[in-house]
Amino acid sequence: MTESDHRAKLFGTDGIRGIANMEPMTVETCVRLGRSAAHVFKDGTHRHRILIGKDTRLSGYMLENALVAGICSMGVDVLLVGPLPTPGIAYVTRSLRADAGIVISASHNSYQDNGIKFFSRDGFKLGDDTEHEIEQLTFTGRIDDIRPTASEVGKATRIDDAGARYIEHVKRSFPNGMTLEGMKIVVDCAHGAAYKVGPWVFKELGAQTINIGVEPNGRNINVGVGSLHPEVAA
Structure with missing residues (x-):
């Protein structure tokens, strides 16, 4: 080139x-x-x-x-x-x-x-x-x-x-007085950039989370998880 x-x-x-x-x-x-x-x-x-x-x-x-x-x-x-x-x-x-x-x-x-x-x-x-x-x-x-x-x-x-700054920012976008308590949510982070902040946002809003794709090793991003594999979270 x-x-x-x-x-x-x-x-x-x-x-x-x-x-x-x-x-x-x-x-x-x-x-x-x-x-x-x-x-x-x-x-x-x-x-x-x-x-x-x-x-x-x-x-x-x-x-x-x-x-x-x-x-x-x-x-x-x-x-x-x-x-x-x-x-x-x-x-x-x-x-x-x-x-x-x-x-x-x-x-x-x-x-x-x-x-x-x-x-x-x-x-x-x-x-x-x-x-x-x-x-x-x-x-x-x-x-x-x-x-x-x-x-x-x-x-x-x-x-x-x-990360903490962004978590608080995302939480502020959630309506006051509402909570996710009693909800069980699958969070698929695809071993990518949200692997820490993603689960924490939902937990701090009260949800019980089932976390997928939160163990990145530098080579497994999007492997069998994430937007190309929605069946994993089904």
């Missing part, structure tokens, strides 16, 4: 996707992508922060670290929240007032695949113009000479309460 092919195909209809460790989902491209995103989202004189969350795929660690390296090399800090559903990443991006959010996930695809999706500071999908700007910066040398040093280099911080 040529450089011009990458430029044309980096962003699809739902972010960037591909086989992990093959273009465009490589460490090299993700470092450049992180640098490009950091440059685009720097707006103003405050210390900028980009939040990153992911699902449970084995390759998530590799891609996360590459994005962190690229972002920090541009003088932008990173907030790491670990596995959290995509709507949770969008919410916590707003809650922590980050300048942007990134989720590393390929939804219902098998674990060999992975993807990257960006959110604005408001938790919404980026517009086409912003995606195009990130894409162009990723495959040109326009920002190669931007090299912050010393205290201007970014740092990464792990946010331990991101």
Whole structure:
């Protein structure tokens, strides 16, 4: 695949996707992508922060670290929240007032695949113009000479309460005065990003849960469970 092919195909209809460790989902491209995103989202004189969350795929660690390296090399800090559903990443991006959010996930695809999706500071999908700007910066040398040093280099911080923040947010959407007490609910988390927060939401609303797909090992996401296997929860 040529450089011009990458430029044309980096962003699809739902972010960037591909086989992990093959273009465009490589460490090299993700470092450049992180640098490009950091440059685009720097707006103003405050210390900028980009939040990153992911699902449970084995390759998530590799891609996360590459994005962190690229972002920090541009003088932008990173907030790491670990596995959290995509709507949770969008919410916590707003809650922590980050300048942007990134989720590393390929939804219902098998674990060999992975993807990257960006959110604005408001938790919404980026517009086409912003995606195009990130894409162009990723495959040109326009920002190669931007090299912050010393205290201007970014740092990464792990946010331990991101899941709890999202659980409380989801619970607040449930009508006041209502409860799930007396209900038994099957919760299928597909060994994916909701494997912790999913069951807890229903438990804290009073339900008794039967949990399926809550033992991720990096390779079993969506295997025999999840949206492609509704019969498991029947």
